[in-house]
Amino acid sequence: MNWHLIVDVLPPxxxxxxxxxxxxxxxVLLGFVIALPLSLMRASTMTALSHPVLLYTFAFRGTPLLVxxxxxxxxASQIEWIRSSFAWAILKEPFWCALIAFSLNNAAYTTEILxxxxxxxxxxxxxxxxxxxxxxxxRTRRIVLPIALRLSLPAYANEVVLMxxxxxxxxxxxxxxxxxxxxxxxxxxFSPYEVFISAALIYLGFTFVLVxxxxxxxxxxxxxxxxxxxxxDSRDLAQGSQEKLxxxxxxx
Numbered sequence: 001m002n003w004h005l006i007v008d009v010l011p012p013x014x015x016x017x018x019x020x021x022x023x024x025x026x027x028v029l030l031g032f033v034i035a036l037p038l039s040l041m042r043a044s045t046m047t048a049l050s051h052p053v054l055l056y057t058f059a060f061r062g063t064p065l066l067v068x069x070x071x072x073x074x075x076a077s078q079i080e081w082i083r084s085s086f087a088w089a090i091l092k093e094p095f096w097c098a099l100i101a102f103s104l105n106n107a108a109y110t111t112e113i114l115x116x117x118x119x120x121x122x123x124x125x126x127x128x129x130x131x132x133x134x135x136x137x138x139r140t141r142r143i144v145l146p147i148a149l150r151l152s153l154p155a156y157a158n159e160v161v162l163m164x165x166x167x168x169x170x171x172x173x174x175x176x177x178x179x180x181x182x183x184x185x186x187x188x189x190f191s192p193y194e195v196f197i198s199a200a201l202i203y204l205g206f207t208f209v210l211v212x213x214x215x216x217x218x219x220x221x222x223x224x225x226x227x228x229x230x231x232x233d234s235r236d237l238a239q240g241s242q243e244k245l246x247x248x249x250x251x252x
Contacts (some may be wrong), residue, residue: 005194009185010202013195016181017202023177024164024206026099031106031163038107039114039148040140053111060108066169068105073097073173098170106163113155117148150221157214161207178202 041049042057060068076082076091090096121144129139171180182199186192 002191002194005189005191006198009182009189009195009198012185013178013181013198013202016176016178017206019175019177020164020167020170020179021206023095023098023102023170023175024160024167027102027106027167028160028163030099030103031110034103034107035110035114036145038111039118042111042115043118057108057111060105061112065101065105065166066172069098069101069169069173072101094170094173094175097173098167098175102163102167102170105166106159109159110156113152113159114148116155117150117152118144120151121147153214153218153221157211157218160214161210164206164210165203 038053038056042053044050072091073094076088076097082088082091091100125143125147126139129143134142167177168179170177171183174180176184178199182195186195189195
């Protein structure tokens, strides 16, 4: 193995990694914005709201992301009215096609993740909000969504990591992100082993950062729960000690 080559290819790979980071962040943010209202519709008991969203999530979760990417990038150019519309200025660029495909795919998975979090919100807290006279909008904003986001965070963190790795598919539509740059260097050096080891190390670095950030965020938003559990354990310990002393006095 050529260790010097692994180090030498890192600078050009990092340039491609910058595009990977931009594409991942933009896809995740746009996907979350799309998924937030869709998750509320998906969790609704009204079939007129939930069923169209179910059809959307089923279609995007049930087909490969690569196929969706090809349909948007190659399929749009086959439709005459798209080529003659203002949308062609966007759809002819590989970056925007990748962003649209990744965002819609991420939104489908995020919708189902958030829907599970919304359904897991304790019914008693919703009833308490209703008893206080909160409107649907107010209790959704102050009660339902904060709890649902906290419950959904571990699953959502996994989805973001998967989106990072799925961004490598952008190389199939001529984008020179991390994987695309690695393939270009392999064609020049004929050393796939060393080049892809370097690319894998960069992906591992990105994943480590994401996992660390989500871990800190999860600890931050659950700090009050840890305090409650700690106080409960302290009370249980104190109560247990008092009961033990009472038993010893009776035994004497």
